[in-house]
Amino acid sequence: MEKPFAITLDVGSSKANKTGSWRTERPVYVDLLPPCSNACPAGEDVRSWLYDAEEGGAGYERAWRTIMEDNPFPAIMGRVCYHPCETACNRGQLDEAVGINSVERFLGDEALREGWSVSVDAPSTGKKVLVVGAGPSGLSAAYHLARRGHAVTILEAGPMAGGMMRFGIPAYRLPREVLDAEVQRILDLGVRLELDAKVTDLDATMAEGGYDAAFLSVGAQVGRRAYIPAGSAAHVLDAVSMLHGLAEGERPLLGRRVAVYGGGNTALDAARTARRLGASEAVVVYRRTRDRMPAHESEVREAEDEGVLFRWLTTIKQVEGGAMTVERMELDDTGFPQPTGEVDELAADSLVLALGQDTDLSLLDAMPDVAVDDGVVQVDGTLMTGRPGVFAGGDMVPGERSVTVGVGHGRHAAEQIDAWLAGRAPRVPADRAVAPYDGLNTWYFADAPRTHRPTLETVRRQSTFDEVVQGLDEDNALYEARRCMSCGTCFQCDNCFGVCPDNAVLKIGRPGEPYLIDLDYCKGCGLCASECPSGAIAMEPEEI
Amino acid sequence: MPVRSQIEGSQAVARAVARCRPQVVAAYPISPQTHIVESLADLVRTGELDPCEYLMVESELGAMSACIGSSAMGSRTYTATASQGLLFMAEALFNASGLGLPIVMTVANRAIGAPINIWNDHSDSMSMRDSGWVQLFASSNQEAVDLHVQAFRLAERLSLPVMVCMDGFVLTHAVEQVDVPEQDEVDAFLPPFTPRQQLDPAQPVSIGAMVGPEAFTEVKYLMHARQMQALDEIPRIAADFEAAFGRPAGGLVRPYRTDDAETVVVALGSQVGTIEVVVDQLRDEGHPVGLLDVTCFRPWPRDEVRRALAGAANVVVLEKAFAVGAGGIVGQNTRLALAGTPTVVHDVVAGLGGRPVTAAAVRGLLDDVLAGRVDPHRLHFLGLRTDLVDGQLRRDAASVPGPHAESMLREAGVIGSGSH
């Protein structure tokens, strides 16, 4: 074609005009820390494994393996974790938090059904590490140490592994076959477990076994007892002993009317257990109000569903056989309960104390360099005690007490022990900014209210130790995973690629680098950043 | 053998156009063009003209715009209009020529309002003389027919639009003997349309770019150059036409008895027939008088005009339009052609709004010119009825006095007192 001069032009010739020179700001793909991960005591990369799970099918195993990098107990976690991730989840500000915990459980159960396992891929380091206590913290440490090539031995005082996961948490919340299977997977890595092997003198044990390092995780086994005047006929016991006994097959004699004193999860477990053991009346007596209870709301609700009664703002003054005297309390301006002098009678055949637990630290008696304060072992940022090479975590160190915290300590300590053994500087986790809700463009996320896990019908819950909360079926788990908004990280929705008026976003699809900004043409309008659903693009000033 | 038949000018043109096989006709009715487009609509309906899409557009702007689209799409494209319609497409006219689209259009010449007037003069075409279109003026219906056949060839050869101007009513509605070329003759003369540029999904281009000061002059210069090429191409096509059809038609100018003429009339369109009669009379009476029929007004055949008028002492430009407030239009162009020669040019406006240009009036005018009674420095209006303007001029001169008003009054008196 003979093109007339200037009037008729060759297509696409404007590429010669590099409009990138107009730009004063440039888009940059960021990778922010999602609030779920930020809140996860076990440091799970929640967003990543949800991303894998969203695909369904083969994605599930990838998702599970991602969890396993941080936490060896997906099936347990998916049942007993208090899921601070969900509390932090940005989606909670949109409709309801993503049911992270239920997806985790689905993945954990899927792994057990499918028999997925992990292996030790690191070469043996030749180092021997001692773990004291086979609770979640010790098991987690053992798992991570083993996967890093260390020879691990766990010495456990009790007859079975699991710690409070077995001897505290009732079976209706954590079926034992799940616990057993996930523990077994750790042992399958070559971890040595010695049961009924209480460590009484750590120094001696370490020397004897030739250990290069140790991780202590003896938990808090001793139920705290408050002084309450009690008549001789009074039947008073502590919750951990009761639950422990039960786990070992004992059936405590509680009577028809059971009072539980305390406001934590243990109190609720004790009351719910009492109902299952035949108590027609289980009353939780607590000094403050419901909203001030340390127990988790969901557990309170479940307990109520099962017929557990509550006496708020009440203390126990005296216990007799069949009844106790209680006093009504009042919250003062600071929210602290103050006695009112008004007393009342409460019929109860037994009283279960659930007032917290203390740690038995006698194994450290010979180690004055390990500092103990307020009944717990003091550690530094790497979880190392005053004794080089001796680390500690879980319930025996200061801080929140939960399975998840324990698991997180185990993993963190394992990393530090690994570094310490290799003479490396301890790893300092990179400081990542947390992805704020305001940074998201939530328009793009499909309207999707949360799927709640089905629960066992109440009658069965009042009489059996069958698992109360059921898992999600695959459809629902997939649905739930797909509610994730991928806060602060690209999930390849192509929005940036699509909304750029200058075609300056290149879709290259490289793993980890799905898109590239073509700075030759990007005018810096910021549309890609503002339309990024997950807030994964930041506009940064151009240096001119 | 072509059939000579008694036929209305519009019908003849419509048939000739149909034989040029336009693929798209988009037109909007306006007197005196209507018979042409109605007739084409019939030919499309009956299938005589096929394939052809006839678009009944909503306006002349729509008509020319559709022609632009069609032509850019590579189809041979035709339209016709007149007067107000031509002005209504003004913007698109410049666009079609700027884009170099070989559209052919008939203009059935008619006056422009206000006051609204449906009769013939050349104000419409003349107002668009700088629109970048080639403008060919037909002196007869036969020539109108022949010019259309030539126009398609010219337009497509040079990729520029061509306007064939024929006097409204005088030609369009006149029934006379016309040879309408046969289909095979036209097919032999006019090759199928090969567009210079075209919208084509297989070879996409952007047509109609915005051009700034850095290249606009050059674009316009090239437009001008292309029109200049038409000055070479038009005579060639006319020669080919004559060879093929056995009769002369087209070309740039047609001198009539100009050899040794001392006084030559310059004119466009159908009035040349009348003027020829007067020229013959005067020649018979021994006056060296001639006529120059300008067929191609745009591009302006300056050299050809100059050559034809070279020996004349007096040139009388008789035109059916004028530049209000300035003077003759063809006259100005003629002066340009004669620059540097002693020839005196007289501007005479005639036949506005359908007023007949009679042989007697032309004769009277030429007598006055020959007698030196016509002031070459003034603009003359043939047959101006001073009785109708006098009163108004007097009132105007009184309310807005000044030398120009005085002179208009005098002029009207002079013209009014003369025989023309």
Add this chain to the structure above:
Amino acid sequence: MTVEPKLYQVDTFAVGNRLLDPAQRSEQARADRSNAITSGHRACQGCGEVLGARYVLDAAMRATGGNMVAANATGCLEVFSTPYPETSWQLPWLHSLFGNAPAVASGMAAALRAQGRSDTRVVAQAGDGGTVDIGFGCLSGMFERNDDVLFVCYDNEGYMNTGVQRSGATPPAARTANTKALGPEPGNAFGQGKFVPLIAMAHEIPYVATATVADLRDLEAKVETAMGMSGARYLHVLVPCPLGWGSASEDTIKVARLARETGIFPVFEAERGRITAVSKIRRWQPVEEYLRIQRRYAHLFGEPRRDDIVARIQAQADHNIDRFGLLDDDPGYEQDQE
């Protein structure tokens, strides 16, 4: 277009979605989309018009297998895309005049018909000025003749190319260069202007639809529907103009979204003069949310606030919601009064 019962994270709201079958993803998600208008054009930062044009034309290119041509009216879209010596178009494209794009397209379609090439399709495009004002006569003619043209109006509610003057599509109270925020009734007058989609419907042409740059999938689906039909079709796309509206360049899509979510701009489809589908408001917002982020309405929120005017605009949005049935619990769009 939500897929039940499974959730697809972003469903069809986002441009792409790795969870969807590639065939179900938007044209804009494809690495091989045609980019009918490519990089290097001179549209302002965040220009909604160029975005809208690429969305529409890429979808049309996909629908026609690239066998199409485009006519373009004068306006920003033309000026920023084809300043000599560079063009950003990557399809056969012709610019003629401001007011004649519909007729140019009619001519193209006629030429294609005459050439027996009706498989090559014609799209014409113009700004709101070129559509609702100066090009309106030609447009109505093209509709009435039912010429085989998809006409796309990129409505940025003003003559942007000439420096933001009022058009017949400029909304009331908006300030433009010739309806400044002066006098007792600042900005464009109430009770004027026209909504051409409804006028297009009155021509009973095969297809009329409105869309915005905020609803890509909807827009693409409409282009596809339109290209699957023949005859005159009209698509009216709301394309915010950061320059003219005084909105932030990164807010272009947000503004369009708010126009829809407030009911200011009804999004619907109609066939042969009857509304066949309406995009429901998903998260209703008061008009103030829409107005506040545009400086062309700044005079409503200055000293003194013009709550009276905001209320009138709200009333118009409410009227749209009612008339077109834009909220979920609405029974539906206004039925024909037959």
